[in-house]
Amino acid sequence: MSAPQPNRIPVREVDLNANKQRVHPRFIKGFYQNIRVITMYALLALFLILPWLRFNGRQAIWFDVPSQHYYIFGITFLTQDFYFIAVFAIIAAFLLFVVTVYAGRVWCGYACPQTIWTHMYQYVEKIVIGDRNKRIKFDKEPMSAKKISKRLLVYFIWFVLSVITAATFVSYVAGTDFLYHSWQMVGGVIPFPDWPVWVWVSMFIFTFATYANAGYMREQMCIQICPYGRFQSVMFDKDTLIVSYDYERGEPRGARKKGTHPDNLGDCVECTMCVQVCPTGIDIRDGLQVACIQCAACVDACNDIMDKVGYPRGLIRYTTERQLVEKEPSKLLRPRLFAYLALLSILIGGMIYALTGRVPLEIDIRRDRNQLSSTNAQGMIENSYIVKLTNKTQEPHTYKLTLEPQEGLSLQLRFNDVPLDAGESYDMPVSIYGDPDVIESGQTPVILTVASEDGKYKVSKQNIFTTQGQ
Template structure:
């Protein structure tokens, strides 16, 4: 195809018949960024459960007690909307990144990519580089193959087990998971519940299978993100692309020469050999491409060696590569996403700042609106639900805002509550019929911690109806 004939970047369908992919490991600018990004996130995942905050695990999702701790914040089941809000923001952030930078999440930060990369590196360390691994797969079974396979599987299992223990530690807690032991016949044994054993086994199995066997098939056939990415791409989305006009027709040549009838692609297939999903980027945009940029680094290295300019494979946009126009960085969609995310972040921050770590709810006794006691006073019964959302134990007091002719009666004056604990406090308010107004009268109940740090008031009504 001549340079005068414009082309569109072709899009290829999925191929579920490919053999096992053994990528060649390559170094370069993008792979350096990728390794730093992946292992920073991996280290963060492994370290976070060990961080303490106020003598408590900083991040703990205690489903058994229905309390979720994130540093200084305590969330209860009724606060689930915060997590829903967070996931909505995360989803729109991912959409915005996809519109601008394509599947950069998949190549640089996705857990499936990180664990697959580690598992493949174990194979490289034990068996050897790409060609040795391919040859090893085809070799007949013998003692050496059994030994190396066993070592690979054992390391994979240890990595999967560490992953599972880390996942579960976010729910059970590192203290209960790692430091609670009992002796069974003189042998130390963890005192885990049946549920803990089940989840450790489940996560170990899932990690082992996903990173050891599913690998790129998880990205291309199961993960929905790869499926709808094409809907979000436009002409200004950054994608990894092969410069067809510059590279074609491809062909081999002697080092230091550049035949006039050939393009810059020397048919070395390095871009295919380093691809973790086993595709040929020269065939055009494909669903399997996770934009890890390994092909860019490999191609640039080859171009340096043969003395050709870099960028035969590069991050670019369809507008720049095909239409030879400047990429429009600020598009209407990016602007819309930025406005939406700004609004969502603003609402989330405001809601968190406005969130009171003491929650009360007043419910009237449904059995009777009001009654007359032996002294002739009108009685209204209520149940006040008090929830301590702090991470410390507090004692709370309930008071009725002064109102002529009304008094409050409690079963006990002080209510101690542990962190995250709730209690339904029954109480009665009495009104002098000679003083209070007929019908409904607004009342205000105030709950305050004994140290004066937290105070919440809520309004309800006192009624004389039925008298």
């Protein structure tokens, strides 16, 4: 490999050959790996537990797509509230941008679902087959009954984990009450899920996707498919934290006796531990690469070797280009990071304001388009409307509809009280009558108000009363 340019961290293009040998990383312990494992499996546990949490007698997080109601800890969202989801997605994207600008690709190494499930599936191989060397040797062994039995055991455990993952995903949509209690007895003996077709299709898709991604695609998903690995380099600057090999300190690399340090060699002892522990199979000593997910496994492995040979830690470490190449302190606040933080603050503030000021009651007024107005037998002008009331709370409420007082106008209702269950909507026909001797001809603004009987919620909406018919 040619020597790197003096003013930048060396960058190596990733090998895009998807048919290369399967990566079998060595599992190690260390400061960063302890943080990584705790973070990954805490998030995994949260994913598995959340569907079982209850709030006000209902599943706390439930995206009930069939009924188009979405429940999140006491807040009910309907399809027309989709803009909240859009804003939340934008906030998540900008948060990822902030993390990337400051700390590089740590999301991939510590929290990405692909990383979590791949780590879990590889650990299953470690338990059944053995550590890295045994797994590599196992792949090269000729087919035998022992090899087939171990492979089948690994595949079976993968399949069980995939089904559990799929069932958890579907639980967020179908609901745990329905998914795990809709069973029937086949032949009066064997219990079998009584699920609709869409649940079966969803279970199959999630099971297959989990099995394929974590069992087979693995690091290729991060290298070949995931777009984040491609555009994250655009967001890096000289002060972004990245996992880097100290080329000046480590080169020229070479083996040596323990406790010695030949003058013609750098600190790298050519143990290849940094390569063996890498979940994407790269050599961090080749420079910054798109396949690096910044899990810092190489950092822990190298520090362990440095301790054993008596050299200072940090040959491979979290650092920045400014520190490593230019030998200057990194700058924490810079224009790009400040801009992202400002935009993120505005978005989060706006989201909080919208949620706290949100009235969980909606009124929509639609006019009769076929005939804007008519005159009844008593000579009164009638305008007909359909008022749609939506109870966005998670409790039943009774609502009353009133017309803001206005001379010459009166409201006629079929029902004085409208009881609605949680999340229920109702289209209510109403008519407004106008005295032609009192109201002006043309269009007159009118305001309809709906309020809950207990006085908790109240919302108003304006429409038009017209004296011109069609």
